[in-house]
Amino acid sequence: MPEKVNIRFLGAAGTVTGSKFLLETPWMNILIDCGLFQGLKELRELNWKPFPFPPKNIDLVLLTHGHLDHTGYLPKLVKGGFTREILGTSPTLAIAEIILTDSAKIQQEDAKRANEEHYSIHEPALPLYNEEDVEETVKLFKSVKTDEWMEASEKVKFRFLRNGHILGATFIELDINGKIFVFSGDIGRKSDTLLEAPRKPGHADFLFMESTYGDRIHPEEDVDEILDSCITNTIENNGTLIIPSFAVERLQTLMYRIYLLYQKNKDLTIPVYIDSPMGNEVLKVFSSFMSWHKLNTEEFKKMKRFFRIITQYKDTWKVIDDPQPKVVIAGSGMVTGGRILTYLRFHLKDPNTTILLVGFQAEGTRGRQLQEGVADVKIFGNYYEVKAAVKNINSLSAHADQHELLDWLIDLDNNPNRIFLIHGEKKASDVLRVKIKDRYGWHAEIPHLGDTITVEV
Ligand SMILES: [Zn+2]
Known part of the structure; x- marks a missing residue:
């Protein structure tokens, strides 16, 4: 009997920041990345909204990499009642700790300054979280090795593979009741100054792919x-x-x-x-x-x-x-x-x-x-x-450009059941969608923020 998995797009859908993808499976609830919304005010305000799922009912958080737009909401999740493990590679967790501590400091300083200079419409202005909240969050960190399948439950396995975006960055494959879910994280460059080229997925039933530069080719500048x-x-x-x-x-x-x-x-x-x-x-x-x-x-x-x-x-x-x-x-x-x-x-x-x-x-x-x-x-x-x-x-990006994004799919041995283009402004995702259709003949979709999509596994 097939089982149902709800995929909830809680961030980085139709936009670049706030990466959060919740998989509600019959066995456990897994959150992939837990990022902060940044940029436009209406996005930043989402950080203050109640989390759309009880944090205490999340069983596991997996982090693709340490960037704020992938980890910056974690202390808020922990404040909201999340108590389980947060997994990532060792450098990812080290970087996440630095970024979260910095984020807490900036928010505390901004709130303090706003209160002193009275320019916030919120009186008093409050930080989203503070350094103590970050300390509580870091206690839940647990490092994982790359390339090895790990078991979260009998029906849920996962593994991390390097993807060359920043130090420690990975994409994540999940095997849920035999179906492979691939979360690209942010994909790095083919020839980076400091990092090895990204690994590529070999199979994906459900693919979640970043599209930051889906409409652009990095210029050949010196x-x-x-x-x-x-x-x-x-x-x-x-x-x-x-x-x-x-x-x-x-x-x-x-x-x-x-x-x-x-x-x-x-x-x-x-x-x-x-x-x-x-x-x-x-x-x-x-x-x-x-x-x-x-x-x-x-x-x-x-x-x-x-x-x-x-x-x-x-x-x-x-x-x-x-x-x-x-x-x-x-x-x-x-x-x-x-x-x-x-x-x-x-x-x-x-x-x-x-x-x-x-x-x-x-x-x-x-x-x-x-x-x-x-x-x-x-x-x-x-x-x-x-x-x-x-x-x-413009060329010194840590993100793959359109050519590199398309090439990242080249090793797939199947036509994925569903391809979700995430982590991109709408135009970038849409251009990549057309390119994927042209090059591979695959239909990709662009989910909206807040969408829940149910798939069978
Ligand atoms: Zn990133």
């Missing part, structure tokens, strides 16, 4: 040349090059590329500051899990010594006050929070500043606004005029 010209211009203008960067992976990639660039071009002499407390923590994870990336120990140490790494916030001010030309890499990558905001408040109005945006900027973020050339940007309730030049690097 990243080193762009970095070189931005740094050279900054030296000539006596200016400041500000690179907002994700603390995870992107920062380490930029560090390695810039380090190599300075070895090659001796005209590059200005200091490069890394101002990302979270990025520093992630660097430690890179040194703890050397087998998960391509750098060897010696190279890694040399690279680290090259940069001026800021730890204390008071030193951020010293860097801002220093009139010398410089490069600053600071979080967050989409300019939604973190120390980058402090730099931008002072440097946005300076025409000798260049802001180099690296990678995807989601709708509703300041990064997207800068990319679109807005005249001013709102930070902590005030507007700041944008006189700085804004440049982009």
